[in-house]
Amino acid sequence: MSEDQQQLHQTLWNIANDLRGNMDADDFRDYILGFIFYKYLSRKMTLHANKALAPDGLTYDQVMGHPQEADLLEAIKYDALDALGYFLKPTELFSELAKRGNSGGVNKFILEDLQKVLTNIEQSTMGSESEDDFGNLFEDLDLTSSKLGKTEEAKNELIVKVLTHLEGINFDLENQESDLLGDAYEYLIGQFASGAGKKAGEFYTPQQVSKILAQLVTTGKDRLKSVYDPTCGSGSLLLRVAKEVKEVGGFYGQESNPTTYNLCRMNMIMHDVHYKRFDIYNEDTLVNPSPKHSDMKFEAIVANPPFSAKWNPDAIISDERFSPYGKMAPKSKADFAFVQHMIYQLDTNGTMACVLPHGVLFRGAAEGHIRQYLIEDTNQLDAVIGLPANIFYGTGIPTCILVLKKQRQNANDILFIDASNDFEKVKTQNVLLPKHIDNIVSTYRNRETKDKYSYLASLDEVRENDYNLNIPRYVDTFEEEGPVDLQTVSQQLKDLEKDMKSTDATIADFCQQLGIDTPF
DSSP: OOHHHHHHHHHHHHHHHHHOTTSOHHHHHHHHHHHHHHHHHHHHHHHHHHHHHGGGTOOGGGOTTOTTHHHHHHHHHHHHHHHTSOOOOGGGSHHHHHHHHTSOSGGGOOHHHHHHHHHHHHHTTTTSTTHHHHTTTTTTOOTTOGGGOSSHHHHHHHHHHHHHHHHTSOOOTTOTTOOHHHHHHHHHHHHHHHTSGGGGGGTOOOHHHHHHHHHHHTTTOSEEEEEEETTOTTSHHHHHHHTTSSEEEEEEEEOSOHHHHHHHHHHHHHTTOOGGGEEEEOSOTTTSOOTTTTTOOEEEEEEOOOTTOOOOOGGGTTOTTTGGGSOOOOTTOOHHHHHHHHHHHEEEEEEEEEEEEGGGGTOOHHHHHHHHIIIIISOOEEEEEEOOSSOBTTBOOOEEEEEEESSOSSTTEEEEEEOTTOOEEETTEEEOOHHHHHHHHHHHHHTOOBTTTEEEEEHHHHHHTTTOOOGGGTSOOOOOOOOOOHHHHHHHHHHHHHHHHHHHHHHHHHHHHHTOOOOO
């Protein structure tokens, strides 16, 4: 990470901490991220408009009051809606609102106008191709909330402070090669997740895990037609995949939580993913999959579904995503339902990698039946990777990664990797270092058997284990203790006895000097 990146990350995080006051960090997240996004949209709008106006010798701030103001704005809006997906007037830009808030007098009250601007951004897309991507995008920025302050003056003062601090930061959007702001936005999401406890799992996958999944599904490829995440949260997994290849044709995802769904769309745009290249849908993936996605097949699929979530399969028991298996995942544990959904959406040349709780490896009944179907009937399970406990925010349970393909090059074996002991303790969290990640990925790509780390099991061995995938059945990590030298132990006990007698004598001497009884 460059010095500029580190500095921007720290600056934004300091602003968030300094300005939120007594507000819960989870609540303030939506405001600070939303305003950063607003500044990003404003700057992109300015850069785009200035480029369009350059042949006329104008800049965007010179349009208001120009004799041809209406015609110029109309032309810029038409062009911006196609190129950017939205439109902002010069008077609606972030810098203008920040300036007004610091002007003093009546003009310093900007709450009402700010709310109108955020609404106008969404409404500018109505009837255009980007409408679904910008609709209700700012609905979590409630500028009337008492969380911002008890009075209108207090609310306004806090918002003006946030805008002022952000206005003083250069996001370097002019640099086409830099993703400085996108990375900073991702950093902030991660920082808020680290303090959000159990809620964090709803919207964020730690970057260390995202990197593993991304590298697994991009093995042997430098371009992808599409990547999909059925439980995409803030979109960090989808964006991580893009860092591992030269190009991704399209990003697709689904997220049930409306706030997180908005966060994901913002994250996509902040990473300069054009609105025509992503499609994120807000609904429950298992019960209400996106109509646009249902007939699509994706080259790469990554996911960190909610662990052992409850679901209701009764209404969709004949759904073709699940019916071939003959069994539905139990109502109390939807883990395999997500796997079935992803396999259905996977292209024939694709790879999927998802994080799941260890129970999917050995639980019986319907889950055992589904597991056997994936191995025996379709032979789609390529690898099982055990991760350390306590690497996810909000849960300390150990997890695993399942890698599946519809067309496996190594159809006669399944690779098992036990990486559960490879981590570094950082405060209360276990962390995978780059060397741990590299070891997992290289072992998978080379399909190596490594002593006490990985094992290439034949399908016959898996059958003999009754399709139980519990990793210790295949990877022996037992460390035999060295021989005990009884003579040395005996001498150590004698030495300890001497030390105890010497210590007792010293204590007795102190007690005698003090005129008190010895404690023994």
